[in-house]
Amino acid sequence: MPKSAKRAASSTDRRSGCPISISLEIFGDRWSLLIVRDLMFKGRNRFADFSGAEEQIATNILADRLERLESTGIVTRRVDPADARKIVYRLTRKGMELAPMLIEMVLWAARHEETDAPRAQVRAMTADRDAFLAALWQEWEAEGTKR
Amino acid sequence: MPKSAKRAASSTDRRSGCPISISLEIFGDRWSLLIVRDLMFKGRNRFADFSGAEEQIATNILADRLERLESTGIVTRRVDPADARKIVYRLTRKGMELAPMLIEMVLWAARHEETDAPRAQVRAMTADRDAFLAALWQEWEAEGTKR
DNA sequence: CCGGATCCGTTTCGATACTG
DNA sequence: CAGTATCGAAACGGATCCGG
Secondary structure, eight states: OHHHHHHHHHHHSOOOBOHHHHHHHHHOSSSHHHHHHHHHHSOOOSHHHHHTSTTOOOHHHHHHHHHHHHHTTSEEEEEOTTOTTOEEEEEOHHHHTTHHHHHHHHHHHHHHSOBOOOHHHHHHHHHTHHHHHHHHHHHHHHHHHOO | OHHHHHHHHHHHSOOOBOHHHHHHHHHOSSSHHHHHHHHHHSOOOSHHHHHTSTTOOOHHHHHHHHHHHHHTTSEEEEEOTTOTTOEEEEEOHHHHTTHHHHHHHHHHHHHHSOBOOOHHHHHHHHHTHHHHHHHHHHHHHHHHHOO
């Protein structure tokens, strides 16, 4: 338990600072936000889903990032009630509230880099962002209530 | 020149992919967005300004990130016309267009973590985001035309 | 099988000293 | 002022192993 203890310590003794700096302390790396993306947009919620994603994250790194995201209150981890062998990860409300930032990130990249984002989705994000967000939340609520 | 050649190659042979993944390839690390923040919100535009920031980035890392941000078209680097000994960094339009994403990042952190963001600024970002953005752009234009 | 943990070679980071 | 050079420390990443 030394690892999680260390994490807990480092997250509690955080002194206040620039919001961007604090954000980057939490998810300022190559992988954390990809996991959030998988959970938020791609309906992935299991360890193997993430490690099977196109970006091919190593399992040790994945385990570390999931633990970190859990300790910062962005994802939760629990045993699948339908199959005790499986673990289900899920975004918290705090995690879901990263959606606007991720949407801006998608739009920026779609405008400036070559991406495979479907035109339709990009248009939906820009033209009717509120509806897009509402749908995302609704999906999230549904996931949470179904048992 | 081997270094910049390598960068150029790796940025040209990029195949299209998920916009979030591509964004994180560009600025998915602890430092890149802090430099953008300094340029965008804090009026810093010189090497020593960045390295003197509260987060204390090492000079070699700073040099590397500036080079990377330049190669991806987010910042420009040029000699200060008023003082040939000095270098001035500046955001490109592409770099400025990261503003909405950074604003969402600030708002998320302000809501969920302890930050030192002034209440007034946070309120300005939420209540009148368009005006806030417009002011940012105006400042940027002014910086660009003054010689 | 699933969700990791461990091992280990390689890459990157970061602090400091130094330079044009 | 705006960076390099150096070098030890840390993180990464692939492969393999393991417990339930």
